Amino acid sequence: xxxxxxxxxxxxxxxxxxxxxxxxxxxxxxxxxxxxxxxxxxxxxxxxxxxxxxxxxxxxxxxxxxxxxxxxxxxxxxxxxxxxxxxxxxxxxxxxxxxxxxxxxxxxxxxxxxxxxxxxxxxxxxxxxxxxxxxxxxxxxxxxxxxxxxxxxxxxxxxxxxxxxxxxxxxxxxxxxxxxxxxxxxxxxxxxxxxxxxxxxxxxxxxxxxxxxxxxxxxxxxxxxxxxxxxxxxxxxxxxxxxxxxxxxxxxxxxxxxxxxxxxxxxxxxxxxxxxxxxxxxxxxxxxxxxxxxxxxxxxxxxxxxxxxxxxxxxxxxxxxxxxxxxxxxxxxxxxxxxxxxxxxxxxxxxxxxxxxxxxxxxxxxxxxxxxxxxxxxxxxxxxxxxxxxxxxxxxxxxxxxxxxxxxxxxxxxxxxxxxxxxxxxxxxxxxxxxxxxxxxxxxxxxxxxxxxxxxxxxxxxxx
Amino acid sequence: xxxxxxxxxxxxxxxxxxxxxxxxxxxxxxxxxxxxxxxxxxxxxxxxxxxxxxxxxxxxxxxxxxxxxxxxxxxxxxxxxxxxxxxxxxxxxxxxxxxxxxxxxxxxxxxxxxxxxxxxxxxxxxxxxxxxxxxxxxxxxxxxxxxxxxxxxxxxxxxxxxxxxxxxxxxxxxxxxxxxxxxxxxxxxxxxxxxxxxxxxxxxxxxxxxxxxxxxxxxxxxxxxxxxxxxxxxxxxxxxxxxxxxxxxxxxxxxxxxxxxxxxxxxxxxxxxxxxxxxxxxxxxxxxxxxxxxxxxxxxxxxxxxxxxxxxxxxxxxxxxxxxxxxxxxxxxxxxxxxxxxxxxxxxxxxxxxxxxxxxxxxxxxxxxxxxxxxxxxxxxxxxxxxxxxxxxxxxxxxxxxxxxxxxxxxxxxxxxxxxxxxxxxxxxxxxxxxxxxxxxxxxxxxxxxxxxxxxxxxxxx
Numbered sequence: 001x002x003x004x005x006x007x008x009x010x011x012x013x014x015x016x017x018x019x020x021x022x023x024x025x026x027x028x029x030x031x032x033x034x035x036x037x038x039x040x041x042x043x044x045x046x047x048x049x050x051x052x053x054x055x056x057x058x059x060x061x062x063x064x065x066x067x068x069x070x071x072x073x074x075x076x077x078x079x080x081x082x083x084x085x086x087x088x089x090x091x092x093x094x095x096x097x098x099x100x101x102x103x104x105x106x107x108x109x110x111x112x113x114x115x116x117x118x119x120x121x122x123x124x125x126x127x128x129x130x131x132x133x134x135x136x137x138x139x140x141x142x143x144x145x146x147x148x149x150x151x152x153x154x155x156x157x158x159x160x161x162x163x164x165x166x167x168x169x170x171x172x173x174x175x176x177x178x179x180x181x182x183x184x185x186x187x188x189x190x191x192x193x194x195x196x197x198x199x200x201x202x203x204x205x206x207x208x209x210x211x212x213x214x215x216x217x218x219x220x221x222x223x224x225x226x227x228x229x230x231x232x233x234x235x236x237x238x239x240x241x242x243x244x245x246x247x248x249x250x251x252x253x254x255x256x257x258x259x260x261x262x263x264x265x266x267x268x269x270x271x272x273x274x275x276x277x278x279x280x281x282x283x284x285x286x287x288x289x290x291x292x293x294x295x296x297x298x299x300x301x302x303x304x305x306x307x308x309x310x311x312x313x314x315x316x317x318x319x320x321x322x323x324x325x326x327x328x329x330x331x332x333x334x335x336x337x338x339x340x341x342x343x344x345x346x347x348x349x350x351x352x353x354x355x356x357x358x359x360x361x362x363x364x365x366x367x368x369x370x371x372x373x374x375x376x377x378x379x380x381x382x383x384x385x386x387x388x389x390x391x392x393x394x395x396x397x398x399x400x401x402x403x404x405x406x407x408x409x410x411x412x413x414x415x416x417x418x419x420x421x422x423x424x425x426x427x428x429x430x431x432x433x434x435x436x437x438x439x440x441x442x443x444x445x446x447x448x449x450x451x452x453x454x455x456x457x458x459x460x461x462x463x464x
Numbered sequence: 465x466x467x468x469x470x471x472x473x474x475x476x477x478x479x480x481x482x483x484x485x486x487x488x489x490x491x492x493x494x495x496x497x498x499x500x501x502x503x504x505x506x507x508x509x510x511x512x513x514x515x516x517x518x519x520x521x522x523x524x525x526x527x528x529x530x531x532x533x534x535x536x537x538x539x540x541x542x543x544x545x546x547x548x549x550x551x552x553x554x555x556x557x558x559x560x561x562x563x564x565x566x567x568x569x570x571x572x573x574x575x576x577x578x579x580x581x582x583x584x585x586x587x588x589x590x591x592x593x594x595x596x597x598x599x600x601x602x603x604x605x606x607x608x609x610x611x612x613x614x615x616x617x618x619x620x621x622x623x624x625x626x627x628x629x630x631x632x633x634x635x636x637x638x639x640x641x642x643x644x645x646x647x648x649x650x651x652x653x654x655x656x657x658x659x660x661x662x663x664x665x666x667x668x669x670x671x672x673x674x675x676x677x678x679x680x681x682x683x684x685x686x687x688x689x690x691x692x693x694x695x696x697x698x699x700x701x702x703x704x705x706x707x708x709x710x711x712x713x714x715x716x717x718x719x720x721x722x723x724x725x726x727x728x729x730x731x732x733x734x735x736x737x738x739x740x741x742x743x744x745x746x747x748x749x750x751x752x753x754x755x756x757x758x759x760x761x762x763x764x765x766x767x768x769x770x771x772x773x774x775x776x777x778x779x780x781x782x783x784x785x786x787x788x789x790x791x792x793x794x795x796x797x798x799x800x801x802x803x804x805x806x807x808x809x810x811x812x813x814x815x816x817x818x819x820x821x822x823x824x825x826x827x828x829x830x831x832x833x834x835x836x837x838x839x840x841x842x843x844x845x846x847x848x849x850x851x852x853x854x855x856x857x858x859x860x861x862x863x864x865x866x867x868x869x870x871x872x873x874x875x876x877x878x879x880x881x882x883x884x885x886x887x888x889x890x891x892x893x894x895x896x897x898x899x900x901x902x903x904x905x906x907x908x909x910x911x912x913x914x915x916x917x918x919x920x921x922x923x924x925x926x
Contacts, residue, residue, distance in 0.1 A: 029516060029620035147700045154555060162555035164562050171577040178581040182588040189592055197516070197618040216596065217603030220514040220617045222500075222522050224599040227531045229518050231595035234537050235588055242584050249577050449517040452620075 022116055022454050025298035029452050032299065036194070036446045037201055039294050044441065047293075052437045058430020065424050066137070070146050076420045083403045083415040088142040089253075091425055093395040094278070095135035095432075096176065096250055097271075098388075100243055101279025102128025103183050106190070107239035110232075116307055118450040119300045122194075123290070124283045125187040126443070130435040131282070132180045134428045139172065168252035175249040182242055186235050189228075192218050194444035247275040254398065261341035261402035264329065270322035277315035277361070278391035280308050281384040288381045290440065299446050302375055309374040312387065316365030319394075323362065337407055349414055350401045353393050360390025481654040486638055488624040488647040489613055493519045496622040499645040500525040503624060506641060510627035514617045533594050540590025541583045548582035549575060611653050625653075743806035745890055747868030747875070752799060801868030807894055817899030820892045824884060825900075833857035833903040852880050857900060858907045870897045 023032070069076055079086040102124035109117035140149055152173045154163055163170050196218035199211035218224070251271035254262040284305065291300040330342040345354050364386040368374040373383065400415045439445070490496045493515065500513055504527050513522060522528075556562050557569035567574075596602065608614055608625065617623055624645070626638050635652075642650045698704060709715055709723040718725070727733060738745035807813070822831070830836040835856040843851045855862055874893045877883035888896070914922075 033516075033619045145700075145702070154551060160560070162560040164564070165552040165556050165578060166562070166564065166567065166571075166574040168577075171581075174578050174581040178585045181585060185588050185592045189595070193517070193618065200615040200618045216601045217606055218601065218618070219606060219608060219614075220516060220623075221599075222513040222515060222519070222526055223528055224601070225515065225518040226523055226528050227533055227595050227598050230531050230533045231591045234534060234591040238537075238541075238584050238588050238591070241580075245577070245580060245584075249581075252577070453517040453519075 021456070022119065022301070022303070023299055023451060024301050027298055027455070029455070032451055032455070033197055033201075033448055035296055035299065036444050036448050037198055039440060039445060040198055040442055041201065041203075048437065048441060052434065055430045055433035055437060058427050059434045060430075062424060062427025062431055065420055065427060066141055069141055069420070074142070074144050076418060078415060078417040078421050080413070080415075082406065082411050082413045083400055085399050085403055086415055087396075087417055087421040087425060088138040090392070090395045090399050091428060092135050092138035092142075093250055093271075093399070094392050095131045095138070095428065096247065097275035097278045097391060097395075098282045099128045099131035099135060099179070099183070099279065100247060100272075100275035101283045102126070102131075103179075103186065103239050103243045104276055104279065105283070106186060107236040107243065110236045111240060115454040116304055118447055118454050119304050120283060120287060120308070121450070122187075122190065122447045123287060123439075123445050124279075125183065125190065126439045126445075127283060127286060127436065128183050128279075129180070129187055130432050130439075131279075132176065132183065133435065134432050136176060136180065137428065137431075139176075168249065168256045171249045172253060175246045179242060179246045182235070182239055186239055189232065189235065190447055190450075191444060192216060193220065193228075193449040194447060196220070197448055198444060244272055247271045254402075259402050259406055260335070260337035261345065261398070263338075264326065266322055266325055266329070270319070273315050273318035273322065274361075274391060274394060277312060277319055277365075278388060280311050280315065281387035281391070284308055284312075284380055284384040285388060286436065288377045288384075290445070292377075294440065294445065296446055299451055302377070305377060305380055306374050309368040309380055312365050312384075313368045316361060316387070320362035323358065341402060341405070344405055345397060345401045348401070348405065350397060350404070353397050354401075357390050357393040357397050360386045361394060364390065481657045483628050483635060484607055484653050484655050485628045485633075486626045486635075486642055487608070487611055487614060487651050487653060488626075488642040488645060489649040489651075490622040490624070490647050491620070493622055495646065496624070497521055497525045499624055499647070502645055503626075506632070508626065508630050508632055510630035510633075512625050512627075514614070514623040514625060516618050516620060516622075519622075531598065533591065533598060536594040537587050537590045540594075541587035544586030545579050545583040547586075548579040552578060607655050608653055610656075611651060613649060613651065614653075741806070743802045743868070744894075747802055747871035749800040749802055749868075754795075796869065796872075799869075801866035801872070803866045803868070805867065805894060805898065807891065809898060813895045813898055814902065816892065817895030817897070817902075820888065820896050821899045824888060825896065828854045828881070829857070832907075833900065854881065857904050863904050863908070867897050867901065870900060 027035075077086055077088065079088070102121075105117050105124045106121045109121075140146065143149055143152075151161075152163060152170065192215055195211050195215035199208065199215045202208045202211050248268035248271065251267035255264060255267040257263060287300060288305065291297050327342050327346075330338040345351075364383050367383055368380075373379045404415055405412050488499070490499065496513055496515065497519065500522060503511055504525065513526060515522070552575045553570045561569050563569065613621070614623060624642065624647070626633060626642065628635075632638075639650060709717070711724045713723045714721045715723045717723075739751075742748055742751055826837055827839045828835075828837040830840070833856065835854040837854065840851075840854050844853065857863070871893055873881070874888065874896060875883060875885040884893070911919075
């Protein structure tokens with residue numbers, strides 16, 4: 001039986017010439033399965049019901065408000081002339097950004113053979129799916145006549161008209177729906193062997209049927225594994241440019257317009273960096289409590305957390321660079337509207353939002369240079385909360401400041417959200433958390449098969 | 465799975481259930497690799513290993529060939545890209561051309577995002593479904609799962625399975641061979657004696673659901689391809705039906721409960737603007753009681769009024785006697801026409817009037833106002849007796865008409881002359897009247913009353 005050293009080790013210490021173990025504690029293949037499956041098999045703790053109750057109520061509130069919006073009209077939001085793209089779009093871009101970490105961890109780190117991804121990829125991918133669901137809701141209800149949303153799709157309707165394929169808003173439809181579909185396939189395909197584990201351990205009839213249905217009759221055949229690994233590699237190779245394309249295309253919604261502050265070529269890379277930044281922060285925000293509560297600290301070690309904080313430093317610095325570069329180009333480009341837009345962001349009526357954004361996004365991730373902070377889970381958690389807040393404000397600053405003060409002072413205005421705006425944002429977190437809690441309870445939260453494949457072999461003859 | 469089994473040539477199974485194969489269980493991946501090499505070298509073809517995670521090195525140990533999956537994915541990706549380009553070209557450049565700001569109907573850069581997305585989408589489906597298809601999954605039933613020990617295959621155990629269909633397979637020899645590989649355990653797995661059948665009610669229920677769905681789809685298709693006297697069903701009413709207010713009803717929308725709204729202070733109701741300046745807009749000193757006559761053109765009146773007067777059309781220049789019999793003309797004569805210009809008479813207005821006269825009037829009435837315009841000359845030639853020559857301004861009757869009446873004629877037309885009120889603004893109409901009066905004067909003046917200086921000036925003017 002495979003097992004690693006029994007005594008707990010500090011995985012964050014760098015030992016030259018030695019690889020840090022990815023799984024700590026006295027684990028062998030069987031105990032890894034036990035640890036992960038226990039979540040689905042044990043008696044559900046009361047805390048889970050409480051958490052689900054809260055988040056499901058918030059989700060209910062969200063859907064209630066969506067109903068209210070559809071019946072009443074989009075006037076229930078604060079979107080008014082000149083700011084027609086208010087919180088719904090801010091929330092959309094924010095949630096799409098959150099959805100980037102999962103596929104990035106899974107696909108890019110997989111292609112780079114970063115084995116530490118195995119501990120976190122499943123939960124991160126699940127987070128991606130749920131965040132994209134939250135994101136997809138907002139443009140869907142933002143279009144005004146919601147029941148005509150199908151006009152966005154190239155399907156024949158009674159007016160014999162087709163959508164305009166040169167519009168970035170239509171590119172969005174394709175990008176986000178493709179991203180959601182491919183992420184779902186990637187997530188589900190990765191889960192098939194683990195669902196088979198749950199099926200083989202299931203006691204109840206319903207469990208056996210459900211896990212049996214979704215594991216598709218997986219029997220661990222090596223011939224199957226061969227094709228499976230190839231398919232997984234191909235999906236990772238497809239998902240990698242897809243991740244980069246999605247937020248690039250979302251940024252086109254802004255960059256292809258002529259509005260000062262939006263019409264900038266830095267938007268695609270800057271949006272992608274910001275998305276990865278916020279996505280990693282959200283993964284950490286979720287996983288730090290989850291790994292303690294669910295008892296999977298051995299699989300999701302401090303080393304994992306530390307690696308992710310390093311990604312946050314990198315992407316956070318990119319975001320900070322982008323903020324600086326926007327100012328530089330506004331000045332260097334000599335376009336007076338552009339210059340005004342950026343000075344107005346930092347010192348105009350939305351200066352408060354701008355400085356919250358800078359504090360949270362540029363300054364707070366730099367704290368991770370301090371080893372103490374990036375190896376202490378609760379400190380990571382706090383910083384990540386700040387990053388999430390900052391990234392929401394980044395989307396807010398970009399969307400609202402440019403629209404509220406464009407070329408003509410005669411068309412200026414100040415955006416005020418309504419209570420519906422605020423409650424819908426909170427409700428979207430309810431939707432996200434509800435889905436995540438259901439995932440924690442019923443699905444394998446750690447990719448067991450992948451973790452086992454990176455555990456050291458007992459006889460040391462393999463390639464690990 | 466087949467349940468009725470005929471006696472197989474290869475197996476020694478006496479009757480059902482049939483022996484499907486043998487399972488050897490290992491607890492260590494490296495032992496499995498070693499065993500795999502031996503099975504491969506022993507010449508077996510239909511066999512497999514089962515592991516909880518992919519073991520690197522087992523492909524060579526088992527002699528697994530490279531999968532064709534990448535080619536499937538590449539094919540799907542190319543298909544997706546082709547569909548995307550074709551779709552965008554056909555939809556936006558051919559079937560429903562979108563011309564926006566002079567941009568080309570189809571261009572490569574604008575098509576790249578969707579082409580990329582659809583390529584990736586179809587390639588991803590190719591990878592996922594291709595993997596499932598090549599692995600012959602999903603498989604709802606597999607007799608190998610009847611083995612208790614095999615449940616640990618997805619946990620921490622490693623298995624070699626030998627298929628009884630293999631040419632080299634024999635229950636005893638193969639069993640001995642497997643035992644020689646040092647497994648923890650070797651066991652057989654058998655086919656079921658009973659065919660696993662779906663519950664009867666489930667089949668019936670699913671069929672019913674299927675039939676109902678087909679019926680619904682058929683109904684939708686039928687309704688969409690036929691016509692009906694009934695109005696469409698509006699689930700969401702958009703702007704098709706509006707709760708419009710009716711003038712004499714009550715409402716709780718306004719505090720006074722009236723649906724009809726009083727005029728707001730400072731607004732002018734539609735059509736009442738002109739009443740502020742009646743001389744300017746109507747050419748009348750005040751509006752008479754019978755307002756209809758003000759706007760009715762003489763020509764229209766003639767058509768509808770009575771058919772007794774057609775002989776009258778010969779000429780309007782001699783209305784002295786017929787005027788008494790023409791009720792409309794008589795009505796018009798009695799109206800209180802203005803005799804003073806209601807706007808300041810200036811040099812500029814005269815110039816404007818000359819310009820407008822030449823544009824709108826001279827074609828029929830002639831540059832000098834004698835009714836000899838080119839249109840009239842041509843019409844005389846072609847239509848001879850039926851053409852009514854436009855009035856010359858220089859007859860006694862026309863000269864005596866008050867300017868308000870002239871203005872009215874331009875606005876509403878007379879006889880064959882159409883109404884010009886919609887083309888010429890009121891101010892321009894007055895300018896034309898002014899120029900017309902000047903024309904009349906120019907034909908009547910006695911040369912002796914003009915001073916020498918004025919005569920010289922006139923000769924110099926072109």
